[in-house]
Amino acid sequence: MKKVIISKNLNLSFLSKTEGTEGVIIIKQDSIGGHQITLAEGNIGDVLLNPEAHTATILTYYIDDELTYWQTSYSPEDSNNALPYTLPFTLR
Numbered sequence: 001m002k003k004v005i006i007s008k009n010l011n012l013s014f015l016s017k018t019e020g021t022e023g024v025i026i027i028k029q030d031s032i033g034g035h036q037i038t039l040a041e042g043n044i045g046d047v048l049l050n051p052e053a054h055t056a057t058i059l060t061y062y063i064d065d066e067l068t069y070w071q072t073s074y075s076p077e078d079s080n081n082a083l084p085y086t087l088p089f090t091l092r
Contacts, residue, residue: 001026003056006035012047013040014068022062029055045070 003026029035033053039045044067049057058073 003028005030006037006049007032009035010037011040012037012043014042014063017042017063017068019063019065023060025059025061027057027059029053039070042066043068043070046072048072050074 001024005028007030027037027049029050029052031053033055034051036049036051037047039047047057047059047070049072055074060071060073062069
């Protein structure tokens with residue numbers, strides 16, 4: 001599981017894809033909130049972030065042979081311990 005804090009709207013795309021890979025990413029809004037993520041080509045699903053400041057949204061993904069499937073759920077927890085991870089995708 002990876003956790004990141006976002007401070008602007010972002011585009012999500014994988015740097016490389018390995019079929020069968022799955023994972024969980026916690027996306028947390030910064031102190032302003034209202035930021036969104038859009039999915040790049042080759043991704044299926046809706047990434048609907050909780051827009052409130054300091055709230056977390058849990059994203060799960062699964063990589064098929066050519067596509068990445070995403071699912072969103074919200075977290076009631078307010079956690080301030082996002083760690084600086086090297087992620088297998090880019091946030092722009």
